[in-house]
Amino acid sequence: MQFHLNGFKPGNYQIPDAARKPYPNPPIEDLPAQVDVLIVGTGPAGLTMARQMSEFADITTCIVDKEPGPLLFGRADGISSRTMEIMEAFNSSEMVVKETYQLKQNTFWEPDPENPQNIKLTHKIPDARAGLSEFTHGIVNQARLHELLLDGMKNSITALRPHYSRELVSLEIDDSLTQDLDAYPITATFKRTDKEGKQAEEVIKARYIVGSDGARSSVRKALDIRLQGESANKAWGVMDILLKTDFPYIRVKSFLQSHDHGAVMTIPREGGYLCRFYVELDLLGKDKRVADVKLTEQDLIAKAQKVFHPYKLDVKEVAWWSIYEVGQRIADRFDNRPIGCSDDIIPRAFVAGDACHTHSPKGGWGLNTSLPDTFNLGWKLAAVLQGRSDPKLLSTYGTERRKVAQQLIDADRELSKLVATRPVAGDASEQAKIDTTKIEAFMKRQSGFVAGTSIEYYPSYICTGQENQELATGFHIGQRFHSAEATRVADGRSQHLGHLVKADGRWRLFVFGDTQSPIEPTSASARLVDFLANNEKSPVKKYTPKGADIDAVIDTYSVFQQQDLSMHDLQDYLWPAKGKYGLRDYEKVFQTDLGKDVYEMRGIDRSKGCVVVVRPDQHIATILPLDAHDQLTEFFDVFMLDQRGQ
Numbered sequence: 021m022q023f024h025l026n027g028f029k030p031g032n033y034q035i036p037d038a039a040r041k042p043y044p045n046p047p048i049e050d051l052p053a054q055v056d057v058l059i060v061g062t063g064p065a066g067l068t069m070a071r072q073m074s075e076f077a078d079i080t081t082c083i084v085d086k087e088p089g090p091l092l093f094g095r096a097d098g099i100s101s102r103t104m105e106i107m108e109a110f111n112s113s114e115m116v117v118k119e120t121y122q123l124k125q126n127t128f129w130e131p132d133p134e135n136p137q138n139i140k141l142t143h144k145i146p147d148a149r150a151g152l153s154e155f156t157h158g159i160v161n162q163a164r165l166h167e168l169l170l171d172g173m174k175n176s177i178t179a180l181r182p183h184y185s186r187e188l189v190s191l192e193i194d195d196s197l198t199q200d201l202d203a204y205p206i207t208a209t210f211k212r213t214d215k216e217g218k219q220a221e222e223v224i225k226a227r228y229i230v231g232s233d234g235a236r237s238s239v240r241k242a243l244d245i246r247l248q249g250e251s252a253n254k255a256w257g258v259m260d261i262l263l264k265t266d267f268p269y270i271r272v273k274s275f276l277q278s279h280d281h282g283a284v285m286t287i288p289r290e291g292g293y294l295c296r297f298y299v300e301l302d303l304l305g306k307d308k309r310v311a312d313v314k315l316t317e318q319d320l321i322a323k324a325q326k327v328f329h330p331y332k333l334d335v336k337e338v339a340w341w342s343i344y345e346v347g348q349r350i351a352d353r354f355d356n357r358p359i360g361c362s363d364d365i366i367p368r369a370f371v372a373g374d375a376c377h378t379h380s381p382k383g384g385w386g387l388n389t390s391l392p393d394t395f396n397l398g399w400k401l402a403a404v405l406q407g408r409s410d411p412k413l414l415s416t417y418g419t420e421r422r423k424v425a426q427q428l429i430d431a432d433r434e435l436s437k438l439v440a441t442r443p444v445a446g447d448a449s450e451q452a453k454i455d456t457t458k459i460e461a462f463m464k465r466q467s468g469f470v471a472g473t474s475i476e477y478y479p480s481y482i483c484t485g486q487e488n489q490e491l492a493t494g495f496h497i498g499q500r501f502h503s504a505e506a507t508r509v510a511d512g513r514s515q516h517l518g519h520l521v522k523a524d525g526r527w528r529l530f531v532f533g534d535t536q537s538p539i540e541p542t543s544a545s546a547r548l549v550d551f552l553a554n555n556e557k558s559p560v561k562k563y564t565p566k567g568a569d570i571d572a573v574i575d576t577y578s579v580f581q582q583q584d585l586s587m588h589d590l591q592d593y594l595w596p597a598k599g600k601y602g603l604r605d606y607e608k609v610f611q612t613d614l615g616k617d618v619y620e621m622r623g624i625d626r627s628k629g630c631v632v633v634v635r636p637d638q639h640i641a642t643i644l645p646l647d648a649h650d651q652l653t654e655f656f657d658v659f660m661l662d663q664r665g666q
Contacts, residue, residue, distance in 0.1 A: 102472025
């Protein structure tokens with residue numbers, strides 16, 4: 021798809037440039053007096069949280085923001101492979117794939133040894149993230165990603181919409197009520213910031229609050245959560261531009277180091293014409309901040325033109341620009357509980373996204389770490405609010421995501437040093453020589469982290485069973501379920517298994533059969549299915565509410581090696597009757613795809629098979645042998661609440 025030929029225009033890219041208009045600001049509606057979940061901030065973390073909550077009709081949610089309406093211009097526009105996978109969980113990946121610029125190659129440029137005032141190509145390489153996912157790392161306006169999340173909220177069963185033009189002025193938590201799940205211990209006061217509102221104040225009572233309101237988070241400050249780390253005395257400029265140039269690789273991600281004028285990183289944007297430039301600026305003085313740097317977009321253009329010499333840059337339009345500091349900070353805790361307290365203490369307030377970790381945007385890690393923050397939190401909060409899980413589950417959010425944030429901070433600090441031609445804080449040298457081979461090595465080493473596909477949670481009661489890892493070496497416990505294709509038995513369609521794990525709060529069991537046919541009653545697969553369907557100790561029986569569909573809480577899929585299977589020969593549990601009419605679900609049984617054998621691709625033991633338990637956020641919780649019936653029950657018993665009496 022191509023757009024922005026005659027100037028940048030925000031909005032829906034499915035509408036031609038000539039007709040496209042910015043998203044209008046929605047009408048102001050009164051805030052509700054009382055909600056289950058209050059979300060402050062409509063960035064990627066806030067909208068992901070709201071998008072998840074919108075799926076649950078029995079949970080009331082409110083999301084607010086001080087801005088007058090939706091985001092129009094891009095900020096963090098890199099969309100990692102893992103973020104694409106999450107958008108697939110929201111049934112929105114197709115549009116993102118269609119509209120993004122896909123990063124396939126990288127070029128590196130250094131001063132020409134024979135003429136140091138000129139830059140010279142050193143090498144061009146494939147992007148290191150290729151092959152880590154069925155999705156490719158891409159670039160698209162962050163506002164467009166927001167729109168897809170907003171559309172999903174609007175079209176959900178709750179028809180959830182944000183409330184704009186509200187500024188949080190006070191937040192109080194009644195500590196005497198925080199351990200009472202039925203209480204509303206949070207009182208938030210907002211001020212109207214639109215002209216018609218005349219600074220009127222509104223008060224909301226909430227059971228839980230999520231602060232996703234950016235690096236200067238009011239929620240974080242109200243909770244007295246401190247950021248650890250420092251801002252470095254280093255600044256970069258960033259701009260999205262439409263330009264004419266004789267630079268041969270303007271449509272390839274490139275890193276350019278000049279001899280005297282610093283460095284520039286270029287990233288092609290969606291639409292075929294737009295391009296993003298990151299421009300290295302001079303050091304900030306002691307105790308100086310970006311706000312003190314009196315530069316304009318013309319200064320950034322002039323600096324970039326010097327770096328690109330002898331190539332010409334004729335900038336026709338600057339769609340958006342900003343200047344930012346390079347610094348890395350992380351919150352000392354991600355919820356309102358005291359540091360070191362017991363997991364039995366129920367958290368009622370959380371921070372996510374930039375509210376709890378800040379860093380430079382060059383690696384595209386901001387959005388792609390913020391969005392998974394609340395993808396981790398959302399299903400846990402829903403499970404507790406619906407009475408399906410013990411509230412101690414909420415404490416795992418901070419444990420899991422703070423580890424990821426610390427890894428992000430460490431990686432960003434290393435990358436910031438590698439790409440700086442001017443000294444950063446603590447570097448006494450007058451000028452640092454960039455070694456592009458070190459940058460390339462860093463990107464290869466960190467490719468899985470940058471793509472988000474190697475993010476792995478610590479062993480815990482929701483990430484366990486490491487002793488069984490050899491049963492499926494390609495499904496790493498703690499990491500996301502790495503999708504692979506299989507053929508659906510009922511109709512022969514090839515299906516990505518990972519795309520079956522939607523953001524609906526359900527757990528998934530993937531049963532990979534052994535060499536014995538599942539039709540045989542004595543096979544390990546058949547005995548496991550019989551246990552799940554009929555045994556009173558089965559987690560499916562224990563945790564599915566009376567009258568609900570059999571897959572309402574734990575959704576089971578099976579993949580078999582045999583190629584001659586018929587649905588009618590398999591147990592009813594594998595193609596269950598559901599809904600008010602008792603219609604059969606024919607989309608739960610698969611066989612290996614010829615030429616794309618999931619057993620081979622993911623290192624599954626053919627002779628033994630296994631069960632892969634996948635969390636609602638697509639991360640692998642445990643791997644078990646097919647005959648480990650009691651262990652499967654014990655896994656869920658740790659944190660889920662029996663629903664048989666409900």
